[in-house]
Amino acid sequence: MDSKQQGQEKIKAGDSEMQFRQQSLEKQADALNEKEVELKGKQQELNKQEQLLKQRVEAFAQDKKSLNERSLELETRHQKQERRQLEIEQGLPALRDEFFAEREQQLVEERQALRKQRAELVAETNKLQAEREKLAQIQETVEGDFSEQRAELQRELQQKRSAAITKLHNEIEQQRKNDFEVLERELQKRRDDLKSREDLLEQQQAMLTTEQNSVRLREVEVEQLQTSLEQKITERTQSRLQEFEQKERQFEQDKQRLLSRIERQDALHSAYDELQKALGDRSPEEVLLDLTAKNEELSKLREELKLPSQELEEYYDKHRAEVTRLEQDKIILQKEKRELQRDLDTQEQLEYDQERLQTKLNSLEVNYNAVLADNNKLRESLDRLNPAYNEPQNREDRIREIKRPYIEQYVPRRQSQNVNEIKWLEAIRSGIDEHGLHFSYRILCAFHTALKIAEWSPLTVLAGVSGTGKSELPKLYSRFGGINFINVPVQPNWDSQESMLGYFNSISNSYETQPLLNFLVQSREELIRGSDNPQDNYNGLNDTVSLVLLDEMNLAHVELYFADFLSKLEQRRATKNSELPYIDINLGAKLDPYKLSLGRNLLFAGTMNQDETTKSLSDKVIDRGTSIYFPRPSSLHRREKLKSLPAQADLLPLKIWWDWIKKESELSDTVVEPYKKLIEAINKYLGEDGKALGHRVWQSIEYYMVNHPLVIGLDAEQYPDEYKDALKFAFEDQLVQKVMPKLRGIETRGYAKEHCLDPIRELLAKNQLDILDDFDKAMRIGHGQFNWASADYLNNQQSNDRYQELFKLALNPPLLAPNTATITEQASVADPVSQPTK
Known part of the structure; x- marks a missing residue:
């Protein structure tokens, strides 16, 4: 059933x-x-x-x-x-x-x-x-x-x-x-x-x-027999008892009657005596005869009284026989009772056997249900494992899964080829302010320049106090600047590249793709539009700029899940577009891997917190990255209204982005020499503690200065003082971003302090750099070791005011040649980012 x-x-x-x-x-x-x-x-x-x-x-x-x-x-x-x-x-x-x-x-x-x-x-x-x-x-x-x-x-x-x-x-x-x-x-x-x-x-x-x-x-028969027997015994006993009580009452009545006769005779004798006394005139013979007769009568009566009557004896004999018969019946009934008890014990044993068999039956039913459930589980496992033994998924199907677009909505590209970089940044800054957040000109320019020099430092790391907008800056920068963006939350259990991109699942016989892989593949595919079949249209993004944010990147060791990317992105430097490095995506056994090209339109950034739950960055990551430290807020900003994000701005073409990047240094030896000598002096003192800076660090510093928007936007001949200030600001940022993290772990006492840290501090003071307070703080908070983890120099109001003046001067230069003014005016008209997106 x-x-x-x-x-x-x-x-x-x-x-x-x-x-x-x-x-x-x-x-x-x-x-x-x-x-x-x-x-x-x-x-x-x-x-x-x-x-x-x-x-x-x-x-x-x-x-x-x-x-x-x-x-x-x-x-x-x-x-x-x-x-x-x-x-x-x-x-x-x-x-x-x-x-x-x-x-x-x-x-x-x-x-x-x-x-x-x-x-x-x-x-x-x-x-x-x-x-x-x-x-x-x-x-x-x-x-x-x-x-x-x-x-x-x-x-x-x-x-x-x-x-x-x-x-x-x-x-x-x-x-x-x-x-x-x-x-x-x-x-x-x-x-x-x-x-x-x-x-x-x-x-x-x-x-x-x-x-x-x-x-x-x-x-039932025993119960009926026992009930009948008990009823008969009870009835007979009751009848015998009633008869015996009736006879006993009759005997008592006879006894009382005789006693009353005796009493009457005694009374008569007393009356006779009294009568004799009273009748004294009677003769004694008469009285004697009368007395003798009375005595004889009295004796008879007494004997009658002592000996039972024949009827009573017969009654007692009858009852004795009845008692004997009842005792025999009792013996027979007791024998029957023992037989019935044996039958009852047998019945109880049968009932116990029945209960035991019923329990066994229930146990068998439970086992049957358990076996049936196991069969269902095995059938489910068989259905789940069947795909692994069926015909394997071909390479095209797996690649089709990888090429599934992450960004499905098509966003128009900018049409102007003369987008002004400074105005583009100002549009981003004003759009962020209207959204309710605030970032200084210096932070925005530093982040933008760090992304521009991705050929020399492919990873931009945002560090600092939690809640200062490290994750919001890349998102809003991409939204208002027209850059494709994806936020990838790093998990503490990431221990390989597959954790970030995805892996081939041999059980389901399919490739388990992570969103980041779809985004990276889409960023390297061409745009396909105009097909009658919407499924044939593909929102390829290889002609635009794409930004990947590794949020909380130091929750896991960066070298475990991002090491291959760091090495391949470094190989991208000065490589032809036809020879760009690529990442092998394993599609499964006996299939050629998919080659993910790392194009120049791919930019990588990450956020980093400094607490007990995170891992510290290694020298490999610091050398290949630009660490931007967010300052401690000097004053807390209100956010009176929570606004929703506006629509994505028109995408920035890769050609415009690439035109903004300076591929060669235009700085003369006279301009570069003071900065280069300062880095070499710091490197000399670092050598005293067994640490050193490589060529890559100086190359990144120089190209950061060359590509800084203020250095590009200010003419050296027309504004020599402003141009020098812009170079100093850019160099100061790079000291904090590239050099100071290399001092991590140096002892803040003893020989290392005297021969390394103190001379470096003197160099910073001699060159009038604003980072001395942060340098002293790094020597105090590291528990005996140098640990750079602040950027309070960015809160210097005088420096910020000067920086803002330089930015506005580069944004709206008062003196421009006619042809330059015409080009700038055309760029202002053609650039859709010149006005904040609302």
Whole structure:
């Protein structure tokens, strides 16, 4: 019976699965409807483009009209000049030659200008004609084909929907039949097994029932017999007792009657005596005779009184015989009682055996259910393990899973090729301020410059006090600057590259892709748009800039999960685009790995906290990274309103980003020498404690200074003092970001302090650098070892005011050459980031 119930439950489960598949089919239909809505949106977008083209045609027509008017005006002026020349030739012959030479030169220049304008007009006319032809083609395509494509698409969608529904119904029906067959076979096997067990249990139950019935029958008979016997004994005893009590009462009555007679006789004798006394005249003989007669009578009465009567003796003999018979009956009943007790013990034993067999039956049922549950678990494990032994997933399917786009929404690219870097940064800063957060000009420029020199330092690390915006700065910088962004929270159990990117799961026979891998692959793919099938469109991002943020990167050892990236990103320096390094993504056994190219549009940053839950960064990571320390807030900023993030700004093309980067140092030896000597002096004192700086550190410092926005934006000849201040600020930032972390672990007492730390501090003081307070703090808080973990120099109000003046001067220079002013004005008009995104 339990097996039948389980079969019914499995059938119900199959029906539930069929309903689930029906729901998934409905979801697919909803997805098709959504795609249809998307196509309608694309149609609207195409209509907008058509309107824009019409506007451009109208603008071209107006330009052509103005050019025609200008040509007529020039023709009129030419005719006037010819008439004037004729008048001069007729009226003033003496001045004709001189005026003719002068006007001939002017006419030649005007004719050349007119020819040039006519050529431009012809070019504009040709261009306008091409635009008209293109617009006509688009209009023909829109008017002639769009309705047909829509109808065809609707038919195709309907056919696909019908085919998908039919296929799904067939699959469900076939699966249901297969499940029913498997279930029927299993149920039949379970029925046979259960039938045999039920037959055996029925036999045992029948035997047990028979024995129970016989025992119960005998028990009933014994109870009836015992009840009858006790009833008979009780009845007989009661009757005998009543008879005996009745006879005893009769005997007592007779006794009382005799005693009363004796008393009466005594009374008579006393009365006789008294009477004799009273009758003294009687003779003695009479009295004696009378007395003798009385005595004899009295003796008889006394003997009668002493000896029982014959009736009473007979009564006692009868009762004695009855008692003897009852005792014999009692012996017989006791014997029957012992036999009944033995039968009762046998019945109790049978009942105990029955309970024991029932317990065994329950145990067998529990074991049967346990075996059935184990079979179900094994079947589930078999279904789960079957894919691993079926046909393996091919390489294209796994690559298709890797290439699944992380960013599905298409964002337009900027069209201007003259985006001003300083204005771009100012738009980001003002957009962040409007959002409710605040970052200083210096922090923003430092982060931007650190990303620009990714060829020399591929990793930018943001460290400092928790809650100062280390994670918010990269996100908002990307949002307002038009850069693709992904936040990757680092987990403490990351111990390999697969933890960050994903791995091949041999159990499910598929590649378990992490979002970061999808983002990295998408950043290296080309943009594919315009296909009739939306699934063929791919939002490739290789022409834009992408930023990866490893949040809380030191929760796990960076060298474990990011070591391969650090080495390969360093190899990217000065490498041709066709020879860029790549990361091998293992797709499984017997398959070639997928080669993930590390293009120059990939930028990496990370945040770092300094507490007991984190790991310290090694020298390898510090050398290959730029550590930007956020200062302790001197004043806490309010955030009166929590605003939602605005829409993503138009993406910044990689070409514009790459044009901002200086590939070679334009600093002269005279400018570089003081800074280079300071680094060499610090390196000399570091050698006293067994530490040293390599060539890579100085190269990163120099190219950081060259690529700093203020150094690029301020002309050295026009603003020499401001240019020097910008170089100093950039160099000071690099001292904190690249050099000071290398001093970590140096003893703050003894020989190391005297021969290393103290001389370095004197160098910093001699060069009037603002980082002396942070240097002294690093010597105090490290428990006997130098530990740089602050950036209070960024809170210097005087330095911040000067930095802001330099930024505004680079943003709006008061003196510019005409051509430069024209270019800047054009960039300001064409750059969509010049205004904060709202």
